[in-house]
Amino acid sequence: MGQDKLFPAQNAELPGAFENITLKENHAVEILAIAVFFLLVTPLLSVHRVTDFMIFCIFAMSFDMLYGYMGRLSFGQMLYLGTGAYGCGLFIKYINGNPLLAIFAGVAFAGLLAMLLGLIIVRTTGACFALINLAFNHIGFFLVLSPLRSITRGEDGFGVSASQIGSLNFGSRPIMYGAVFLSLLLVFYFLRRLTSAPYGIMIRSIKEDETRVRFLGYNTFLYKWLTFALAGTIAGLAGALTALNYNYVNPNAMDVHSNVGVVFACLIGGAGNLYGAILGGVIYMLISNFLAIYIYRWEMFLGFSLLIIVFRFRMGVWGYIQRFWVHKLIPRFTKKEAI
Amino acid sequence: MHYTIFYGLTIGAILYFISIGLSLTFGTMRVINFAHTITYTIGVYILITFVIFFKWSFPVGAVLAILAIIPIAYVIERFIIRRLYGDSLDYTFIATFAVALIGVDLIKWIWGPAPYPLSDPIGKYLILFDVSLPIYRVLMVISAILLFILLHLFFKMTIVGKIIIAALDDKDGVRCLGINVDKYFSLVFVMGSALAVLGGIFYAPISSIHPYMGLAILLLCFAVVIVGGMGNLKGTFLSAFALGMLMALTARYWPQGAETMVFIAMAVVLIFRPIDI
Known part of the structure; x- marks a missing residue:
């Protein structure tokens, strides 16, 4: 077990605590780094795969807001992704073929649902939070599958073909890639700003000890609700992009x-x-896209790696990179300055 | 309508068998155990190995399956669950889910992913008020009620049961008395798994046997445990039968909605009586 077991609180604090030391207001550099990373990866994989990866990274970031920053494990984040996808798809199918409006509709749909359900869900914590999300996700899945069958076409799903506005054709791969790329950078910038602002510190404090934050006189419910709604909205964006990317929406x-x-x-x-969310998103997509071809026992692999993560590797890849940075590289620089 | 009520009771009985372990595990160890139904699935597969491949009789296979699951459950408890005591809930969730994934894949590896059929081992009917009820299902409901009484006696009369009940209330208090709580927790876990296998054995002939059967019923059992109150034995019994009845009634009028109705009930309960963990 080692350190992870002995000092869980300290380790949980690590990424957050050191963030303020290592990274100051260099958002432009960070965004550039991420942009360069994805642009470099593109020729290695393929435009179509990287588009997928980036959408998943947006989704992972939305989940990280909830789990990583606020410490609420949700087992139902797919509900908002699905709502975004259905919102976007249904908008194109029944109302207007404009893809930009459709993305907006999907995001608004998911956001509104998250705001509404957030009022109830956010009151709970821990297992209750995870399970109630799961329950709502199940209900949403069922609604789409069966009672709303006449609109959503049930299991079969429906095709989504967005119309062209000017030269902006979401059917073409490079344009889809560009749109997803831009949204990833925008979402990253937005969340980065938000999490390094006092709001970010507030939700991290809620993760550490909510009662204490409440004692200090803050309205924690509002912050939790905002974070939940935000996470839902961003998941909705990922969903809308998924719908446009595959030109297809089904209950999956x-x-x-x-x-x-x-x-x-x-x-x-x-x-x-x-960063952890983005890196994790890329690693997961790489594993599920490529490793599944070579390793037949794919679920077992996933299970064992989850166990290893839980027992030995709680900080994740980015946590280790950061620890290395903080413990090895920074002391080297600061020592020189001190002398 | 008679049938509906009767089927509701059957579903309730199965849910009770499986949820009792979940409820006890949660109440004593504060671990939300996603791996619970994997022992149930493995138990059922061991049963069909004996019954279908070796052609042994059903009761023998059932007893052997329950006996075979005890060491497996102990290994899971010893090496996974015990390491998670007092840990944050997220990690227990994820670790036990990982165990479930591994178990499902193991089953697919050994027995193959295709579902197996298993026929009703008794196959006779009981005619009661001009409704014919399969004896097997009647037996199921009766044994659920018997189990409830037995468990009640076990927890009220025996010293082991009393220690477990005390640990449900205050684990540290029991530990302060010099009792090795971990040992009793292993016992609780193994007992819960064995009861789940019993439920699985009852359930197997009236449903199909496939590697994901555990995950499918697990969510329902979570709902039962939450509605009944975590670690509350009487509550689990009542909520299992209430939700079973709810499922049967919904299925009568709206077949696709049966499972979702349970989740709606669970959401309503969570909204009005959230558990603080």
């Missing part, structure tokens, strides 16, 4: 069992950090 977009993927991604990358 809301599948309860897919929640494991995002939890795994967040943990392996390092929860409580946006």
Whole structure:
């Protein structure tokens, strides 16, 4: 067990605590780094795969806001992804073919649902939070599958073909790639700003000890609700982009069992950090895209790696990179300055 | 309508068998155990190994399956669950889910992913008020009620049961008396798993046997445990039968909605009586 077991609180604090030391207001550099990373990866994989990866990274970031930053494990984040996808798809199908409006509709749909359900869900914590999310996800999945069959076409799903506005055709891969790329950077910038602002410190304090924050006179409910709504909205964006990317929406977009993927991604990358979410998203997608071809016992592999993460590797990949940075590299620089 | 009520009782009985272990594990160890139903699935597969492949009789296979699950449950408890005591709930969730994933894949590896059919081992009917009820299902309901009484006696009369009940209330208090609580927790875990296998054995002939059968019923059992109150034995009994009845009634009028109705009930309960963990 070692250190992880002995000092759980300290380790949980690590990523958050050191963030303020290592990274100051260099958002432009960070965004550039992420942009360069994805642009470099593109020729290695393929435009279409990287588009997928980036959408998943957006989703992972939304989940990380909830789990990594606020410490609320949700087993139902797929509900908002699915709502975004259905919102976008249904808007195109029944109302207007404009893809930008459709993305907006999907995001608004998911956001509104998250705001509404957030009022109830956010009151709970721990296992209760995870399970109530799971219950709502299940209800959403069922609604799409059966009672709303006349609109959503049930299991079969429906095709989504967005119309072209000017030269902006979401059917073409490079444009889809560009749109997802831009949204990833925008979401990252937005969340980065938000989490380094007092708001970010507030939700991290709620993760550590909510009662104390309340004693200090803050309205924790408001912050929790805001974070929940925000996470839902961003998941909705990921969902709307998924719908446009595949030109197709079916209930799999809301599948309860897919929640494991995002939890795994967040943990392996390092929860409580946006880089961790992005890195974890990429690693998860790489594993599920490529390793599944070579390793037949894919679920077993996922299970064993989750166990290893829980027992030995709680900081995730990014946590280790950060620890190395803080313990090895920074002392080297500061020592020189001190002398 | 008679049938509906009767089927509700059957579903309730199965839910009770499986949820009792979940409820006890949660109450004593504060571990939300996703791995619970994996022992149930493995037990059922051991049963069909004996019954279908070795052609042994059903009761023998059932007893052997329950005996075979005891060491497996102990290993899971000793090496996974025990390491998670007092840990944050998220990690217990994820670790036990990982165990469930491994178990499902192991089953697919050994027995293959295709579902197995298993026929009703008794196959006779009981005619009661001009309704014919399969004796097997009647037996199921009766044994659930018997189990409830037995468990009640066990927890009220025996010293082991009393220690477990005390540990449900205050683990540290019991430990202060010099009792090795971990040992009793292993016992609780193994007992819960064995009861789940018993439920699985009852359930197997009236449903299909496939590697994901555990995960499918697990969510329902979570709902039962939450509605009944975590670690509350009487509550689990009542809520299992209430939710079973709810499922049967919904299925009568709206077949697709049966499972979702349970989750709606669970959401309502969580909204009005949230558990603080």
